[in-house]
Amino acid sequence: xxxxxxxxxxxxxxxxxxxxxxxxxxxxxxxxxxxxxxxxxxxxxxxxxxxxxxxxxxxxxxxxxxxxxxxxxxxxxxxxxxxxxxxxxxxxxxxxxxxxxxxxxxxxxxxxxxxxxxxxxxxxxxxxxxxxxxxxxxxxxxxxxxxxxxxxxxxxxxxxxxxxxxxxxxxxxxxxxxxxxxxxxxxxxxxxxxxxxxxxxxxxxxxxxxxxxxxxxxxxxxxxxxxxxxxxxxxxxxxxxxxxxxxxxxxxxxxxxxxxxxxxxxxxxxxxxxxxxxxxxxxxxxxxxxxxxxxxxxxxxxxxxxxxxxxxxxxxxxxxxxxxxxxxxxxxxxxxxxxxxxxxxxxxxxxxxxxxxxxxxxxxxxxxxxxxxxxxxxxxxxxxxxxxxxxxxxxxxxxxxxxxxxxxxxxxxxxxxxxxxxxxxxxxxxxxxxxxxxxxxxxxxxxxxxxxxxxxxxxxxxxxxxxxxxxxxxxxxxxxxxxxxxxxxxxxxxxxxxxxxxxxxxxxxxxxxxxxxxxxxxxxxxxxxxxxxxxxxxxxxxxxxxxxxxxxxxxxxxxxxxxxxxxxxxxxxxxxxxxxxxxxxxxxxxxxxxxxxxxxxxxxxxxxxxxxxxxxxxxxxxxxxxxxxxxxxxxxxxxxxxxxxxxxxxxxxxxxxxxxxxxxxxxxxxxxxxxxxxxxxxxxxxxxxxxxxxxxxxxxxxxxxxxxxxxxxxxxxxxxxxxxxxxxxxxxxxxxxxxxx
Numbered sequence: 001x002x003x004x005x006x007x008x009x010x011x012x013x014x015x016x017x018x019x020x021x022x023x024x025x026x027x028x029x030x031x032x033x034x035x036x037x038x039x040x041x042x043x044x045x046x047x048x049x050x051x052x053x054x055x056x057x058x059x060x061x062x063x064x065x066x067x068x069x070x071x072x073x074x075x076x077x078x079x080x081x082x083x084x085x086x087x088x089x090x091x092x093x094x095x096x097x098x099x100x101x102x103x104x105x106x107x108x109x110x111x112x113x114x115x116x117x118x119x120x121x122x123x124x125x126x127x128x129x130x131x132x133x134x135x136x137x138x139x140x141x142x143x144x145x146x147x148x149x150x151x152x153x154x155x156x157x158x159x160x161x162x163x164x165x166x167x168x169x170x171x172x173x174x175x176x177x178x179x180x181x182x183x184x185x186x187x188x189x190x191x192x193x194x195x196x197x198x199x200x201x202x203x204x205x206x207x208x209x210x211x212x213x214x215x216x217x218x219x220x221x222x223x224x225x226x227x228x229x230x231x232x233x234x235x236x237x238x239x240x241x242x243x244x245x246x247x248x249x250x251x252x253x254x255x256x257x258x259x260x261x262x263x264x265x266x267x268x269x270x271x272x273x274x275x276x277x278x279x280x281x282x283x284x285x286x287x288x289x290x291x292x293x294x295x296x297x298x299x300x301x302x303x304x305x306x307x308x309x310x311x312x313x314x315x316x317x318x319x320x321x322x323x324x325x326x327x328x329x330x331x332x333x334x335x336x337x338x339x340x341x342x343x344x345x346x347x348x349x350x351x352x353x354x355x356x357x358x359x360x361x362x363x364x365x366x367x368x369x370x371x372x373x374x375x376x377x378x379x380x381x382x383x384x385x386x387x388x389x390x391x392x393x394x395x396x397x398x399x400x401x402x403x404x405x406x407x408x409x410x411x412x413x414x415x416x417x418x419x420x421x422x423x424x425x426x427x428x429x430x431x432x433x434x435x436x437x438x439x440x441x442x443x444x445x446x447x448x449x450x451x452x453x454x455x456x457x458x459x460x461x462x463x464x465x466x467x468x469x470x471x472x473x474x475x476x477x478x479x480x481x482x483x484x485x486x487x488x489x490x491x492x493x494x495x496x497x498x499x500x501x502x503x504x505x506x507x508x509x510x511x512x513x514x515x516x517x518x519x520x521x522x523x524x525x526x527x528x529x530x531x532x533x534x535x536x537x538x539x540x541x542x543x544x545x546x547x548x549x550x551x552x553x554x555x556x557x558x559x560x561x562x563x564x565x566x567x568x569x570x571x572x573x574x575x576x577x578x579x580x581x582x583x584x585x586x587x588x589x590x591x592x593x594x595x596x597x598x599x600x601x602x603x604x605x606x607x608x609x610x611x612x613x614x615x616x617x618x619x620x621x622x623x624x625x626x627x628x629x630x631x632x633x634x635x636x637x638x639x640x641x642x643x644x645x646x647x648x649x650x651x652x653x654x655x656x657x658x659x660x661x662x663x664x665x666x667x668x669x670x671x672x673x674x675x676x677x678x679x680x681x682x683x684x685x686x687x688x689x690x691x692x693x694x695x696x697x698x699x700x701x702x703x704x705x706x707x708x709x710x711x712x713x714x715x716x717x718x719x720x721x722x723x724x725x726x727x728x729x730x731x732x733x734x735x736x737x738x739x740x741x
Contacts, residue, residue: 034554037137038159040436041146041372042361050447050497050506052140052546052561052597054079058133058161063655063664065694065707065736067183069113069128072156074651074668074690076138077597077615080644084123085719085726086330088223088253089296091127092719094644096140096565097593097619098153098512098540101643101675101719102573105351105382106426106459106520107585110512110538111153112143116160116245118302118320119148121353121380125249125298125324129227132187132201134159140597141542141563142512144491145436145449148355149378152512152540162243163189163197163233170741177734180208181223195235202228210730211257211283215337216290221283221729224252239308248299255294257285258724260334261682271682271723275715282715282727285334288342293329298322313362316374324351334724346387346405353380359434373435383425388418388523406466415473415525421464424520430455436493447495447508456486459518461528471525479525485534489513503549512540517571519585536587541566558600565593570642572628572677588677589624591642593617612652612666617645630678646673646688665693665711675720682723687716690728703738 035046035055046055054076056066066072069091073081080099084090090103093111100109103123113120113128120126130136137157139147147155170188175181187201209222227249234242259282264270278284300322307315330345359374387405405421436449463471463479471479495508517535522528546561568590595618601611621638630637648671655664669689676683691712696705713731720726 035135037135039137039139039157040438041359042370047502047504047548047550047557048499050445050495050504050508050546052544052559052563054138054140054599055135056138057135061130061133061136063662063694063696064653064666064692065705065709065734067130069126069130069156069158072136072138074666074692076140077599077613078140078595078617078649079138082718083127083256083726085721086256086258087124087127087328088255088294089127089249089251089298089326090124092123093153093156095138095154096563096595097591097617097642097645098565098567099644100573102521102585104520104573105349105384106424106518107571107573108149108515108517110151110514112148112151112155113158114147114155115158115247116243116302116304117157117318117357118300118322119355119378121322121378122324122351122382124326124349125296128158129203129205129225129249130158131185131203132161132199132229134161140561141508141544141565142491142493142510142540144453144512145434145451145493145510146372148357148376149430149432149453149455149515152514152538160229160231160245161187161199163191163199163231165191165194165197167191168741171738172741173736173738175734175736177207178730178732179210179222181732181734182206197233199231199233200228201230202226209254210732211285213257213290214278214284214286215288218290220254220257220285220292222254226250241306243304244302246299246301249297251294251296251298253294254292255328255330256726257287257289257292258331258334258720258726259283259285261720261723261725264681271680273682273684273686273717275717275725275727283730286336286339287331287334288337289329289331289344292331293327293346296324296326296328298324298326309360310362312364312367313360316357316359316361318355318357320353320355322351322353324349332722332724341390344387344389346385346389348385348405349382350384351380351382353378355379368440369437371435371437374433376430376432376434378428378430380428381426383423384520385421385423386523387422388420415471415479418523419463419471419479419525420523422523423462423464424518425460426518426520427458428455428515429457430515443500444496444498447493447497449493451491453489453491453513453515454486455488455515457484457516457518457534459483459485459520459534461520461522463523463525463528473525473529477529479529481529481532483518483532483534485516487516487537489537489539501549502551503547505545505547507545508543510542510544512542514538514540514571517585521573521585535571535585536569538571539568552602555603556600557602558598560596560598562596563594566622567591567593569625586628587625588621588628589626590622591619592622593619593642593645607658608654608656610652610654612650615649616647617649618647619645628677633678633680640677640679641674643675643677644673646670660698662694662696662698664696665691667691675717675725682725683717683720685717687714689714689716701740703736703740705736705738706733707736708733 080094084092139155143151143155172186175183190198205225207223209219211221229247260276261271302320305317326349332343361372432453434451438447491511493510497506516537542565544563548559599613651668653666672686694707715727717725
């Protein structure tokens with residue numbers, strides 16, 4: 001957003017102030033206890049970590065009824081996290097204005113999502129259900145010196161609960177709610193011996209759906225998810241601990257249906273940011289996609305081994321394996337049958353990856369230096385059968401088979417234009433070495449770190465005429481191509497901090513690196529065969545100052561930071577006008593992003609907790625490398641706003657706890673922001689405000705909770721492309737009965 005900060009709407013301010021005056025929000029039980037984190041790959045108090053970080057412990061997640069990663073964005077300054085366009089399990093993540101809007105595997109996410117220190121490499125399948133979680137740490141700014149790969153925007157660390165040998169315990173709950181929602185969850189901890197324990201967790205999430213396709217009367221936007229995780233902890237020797245985990249998720253939810261934007265009567269060919277309402281409702285659709293396709297299976301396994309070499313040195317090995325199969329169809333026009341051409345994007349993705357990290361950590365000089373050094377290897381394979389298909393069914397009984405990728409393919413005339421069907425594939429090998437050391441000098445500390453990365457990618461693409469049949473061009477060549485590219489990078493970090501009583505002040509400089517990419521959406525044969533090349537890597541230099549502390553015996557906690565990021569070779573995926581809109585990717589240029597973040601919580605009375613945060617963002621292009629083709633919407637393209645960069649965002653939360661009862665809630669809002677690169681009017685969000693509330697009663701092992709999300713039923717746009725968008729889910733009410741044992 002431009003440097004001018006717009007003021008939140010009056011309704012948001014009134015709601016926020018009334019919420020502070022009448023506490024009704026989630027209790028943060030950690031406000032009067034120490035929060036232990038591993039943000040720097042060692043256990044420390046959160047107040048001692050010189051990083052802009054937000055930590056959400058299990059108690060707060062439960063109190064706020066946060067069950068999925070897409071609820072995380074409301075709790076973290078300058079984090080935008082929601083379902084990616086049309087998907088049900090893909091995460092759309094922007095942190096401090098750095099992110100990736102296209103979930104295709106040829107683009108690596110710049111904000112890494114980690115589960116127990118193992119990277120989830122793809123956006124698809126990374127929108128996790130949160131069950132049996134110890135805590136979530138969100139680290140803002142580049143984290144490359146300590147974490148995996150491609151964390152130029154930051155890292156989201158999900159830490160699950162470990163098995164313990166202290167007895168059998170667990171939890172089970174049942175939830176019923178709006179739109180025939182029925183969820184069941186359970187966890188159990190089973191000691192196997194004095195040295196070993198097993199922990200199991202499972203979830204079933206089902207909902208009929210909150211939308212209806214008027215073409216055939218089908219209920220859409222439903223949920224159908226089952227998943228489970230098993231963890232085995234074993235101490236075979238005094239110095240050695242092993243933690244093995246495995247997880248599996250099966251999803252058959254309907255893909256999110258898009259809604260059309262209303263045309264702008266004053267400007268033919270343009271659209272407003274107001275959703276069309278069919279039969280008077282925003283969640284009524286008329287789509288030719290009467291057989292929506294969404295089958296996603298994901299899972300993985302990991303093994304962590306920690307071996308104490310001495311009293312102050314530990315050798316750690318973390319091995320990870322992930323796999324994904326996703327078949328999904330996206331309606332890209334939302335056209336009713338008989339009203340123009342319906343365009344369906346079909347994707348059949350297969351992915352697997354393996355990662356291996358080995359690090360050595362310890363301290364020296366009687367604890368005055370803490371250090372860590374290690375190496376990391378990552379290999380991944382992706383391939384995806386992709387089709388852009390036209391359909392022109394007519395009448396309410398029309399059916400269009402989205403599971404047939406070769407039906408009615410979208411092709412240009414001859415073999416020089418766009419072509420469908422095609423299969424892009426990508427193989428990645430990444431090697432890196434990293435080191436970090438913190439030295440203590442009185443009340444001050446100096447941290448020096450660096451990461452060296454060598455990344456190699458091979459991109460293959462084939463244009464097909466039938467399953468496993470490659471198109472032959474008029475000159476006799478097969479329509480297929482291979483592009484190889486490698487990149488090397490050195491990313492340093494320097495930080496200093498100083499403790500004065502309960503206040504820690506710090507300053508840091510860090511570089512982030514996101515590997516180069518390829519235009520996996522390109523389907524113009526002439527471009528792919530003769531001119532396509534790799535997209536250059538992105539780099540982010542972030543300069544930051546901040547302070548954090550607590551007062552009143554820990555009953556008040558706060559942290560504040562100010563940052564400036566120089567963001568170079570920004571890679572965008574954007575849409576050119578047409579039917580269907582042609583997606584293209586390029587390095588647009590460089591930008592500077594700066595902002596202020598402040599977060600605080602307080603317990604003024606034993607039964608009252610209040611808290612919240614504010615965040616600002618100011619961005620501007622400092623260099624345009626190429627024209628993104630937006631002159632129809634802005635005279636000088638250097639004036640374009642980056643995506644998901646509202647000038648001002650806020651959250652206010654509060655909770656009252658008395659006699660087993662807990663009443664809590666939160667309200668979150670943002671000034672206007674843009675979703676698309678060209679800042680088209682239909683992609684500008686002006687009403688992103690939302691409120692949630694919870695009422696719970698606990699007695700003994702039993703807890704009952706009444707919860708509501710999107711209380712005011714505000715239906716703002718969460719993502720859009722061309723003339724369609726995806727409205728946020730409507731107000732939902734749930735009742736949960738939980739028993740701990």
